[in-house]
Every structure is written in C-alpha cells, then in structure tokens.
Amino acid sequence: MQTHPRIASIIEADILDFSVTGVPSFDLSALDLPTALDFDLPTNLRLGHLVEKAVSKLIQSSSIFALLHENIQIIEDKKTIGELDFIIENKQTQELVHLELAYKFYLLDPTLSTETIHNWIGPNRNDSLSEKLNKLKTKQFPLLYNDCTKATLHDLQIDTISQALCLMVSLFIPYRFEGNLSSSYQKAIKGYYINFQTFINHHNESKTYYLPAKKEWGIDPEENNNWSDFDTIQKAVGSAMVEKQSPLCWQKCNDTYVAFFIVWW
Structure with missing residues (x-):
C-alpha cells in the first residue's frame, strides 16, 4: 500500500464538530504539521488501528503538541475494562488533552428517523453514528475518571485534563438524494x-x-x-x-x- 496517499487522506479527512457530536472536537490541522510529511505504516493492521498508528506519528511530528501516552489499557482485577486512545500536551500552554479518535464510513438512510443524527449507518447496517457517539459519551470519556485510570496515570493530574474527539468521517448519501443536510454533514460527503x-x-x-x-x-x-x-x-x-x-x-x-x-x- 502506498503510504503517502494514506497519510494524506487522514490529514485531510473531514471531522464532525460539536454541532453534531455534542463533544469538543479536535482537528488534525491543529497539529501544525510539516509539509510533505511521509513515514512508514504497518501493512498488517485493520483500518482503525492503521489510522491510530498514523495519527500517533502525526502527533509526534507536531510542532504544537507532544504525545504523552497512547493506547492506555485500563485494568481492574486483572481484566481490561477499557482503553484511552491518546493523552497529548500542548507544548505552548502545557494543557493536557484526552483525545479519542475514530475513522468512520456512514451511509444516510433517511427512512430511519426524522432526526438526521440517527440516520447515519455503517455500510452493512451493523453500526451507526448515534451508537458510536453514545458509546463515547457513556463509556470512553467517563473512563478517564475511573479510579483505575487515576492509578495507571498516576503521574498526571486527571482533573486538569480536558477531553476532545477527532471523529473523521466519509459520508455517502442515496443516489440522486434531494434532501437538505447541514453544512457539518455536507462537507464530509464523499459519494453515494x-x-x-x-x-x-x-x-x-x-x-x-x-x-x-x-x-x-x-x-x-x-x-x-x-x-x-x-x-x-x-x-x-x-x-x-x-x-x-x-x-x-x-x-x-x-x-x-x-x-x-x-x-x-
């Protein structure tokens, strides 16, 4: 697989912002990356993990942010209860951010609901945008404040860490769709x-x-x-x-x- 087009596709991906997700958003443009950036990527990973590895390298290449922790497994009674994607630090302000990452493809099924947020589903109808956001809000982000997390990240002051979501999406609409979508969705439409x-x-x-x-x-x-x-x-x-x-x-x-x-x- 060519790595430069893969890296470019991640850097240039559209994100869903707070108006859709209800969660503070993080755009990779905030990393202030060098131009013509290229690096090797693993060839044996599934897409989600491949993107995580790429974003890890992008953060490490940033002039603004430093990568403190990644893929932090939280263990309770010898059982993994969850994982945090990244803890990053703004080098200029020393602000710490718990960053969750997702790279998703959703198709619009207008028949599901009168609310657009509930109409974005995976290509095989076995996942959805609303389910993903619910999991993030009820499990992923609260995990930061679990006592086991505090023990794992004992070198950090958990209560000072802000949280943000980088939800990169490619959206696809029905062929010859004539409905209206907000600009937050419209900018991320890649096809039908x-x-x-x-x-x-x-x-x-x-x-x-x-x-x-x-x-x-x-x-x-x-x-x-x-x-x-x-x-x-x-x-x-x-x-x-x-x-x-x-x-x-x-x-x-x-x-x-x-x-x-x-x-x-």
Missing part, C-alpha cells in the same frame, strides 16, 4: 450508494472500476493505477452481495473519478 441492479444498469464501456481493500478506504481514487473491467467487478460484487457485504467501489470514466458503495440491502 446504490444497489447491485442500479450499478449494472449504469455501466457503459467508458467506465473501469476498482474495489479497494478496507485499509484503502478514504484514499483519493485518483491515486489508484489498477483498474478492472466491468465483468470482473460485477462477479466480485455479486459474491459480496451473497455474503451480505457492501463493498466500496471506485469508478474511473475518462478523467472523472467517483466513489460509491454498492449495498446488499
């Missing part, structure tokens, strides 16, 4: 989703395709040099539909690139 039959119906000979592995999700499709014909992709997508998996598809048509999910539901 369709069903298998619509995908087949919209093919023409000028289009080629690529099904990125999950660890490639979020990378700009223009960075890809490996394109396949329709028959090859149709067969692969058909198998995914049987397995109830919704693949991400990159499409190239002349000099235009599009990203979309093909959903089984």
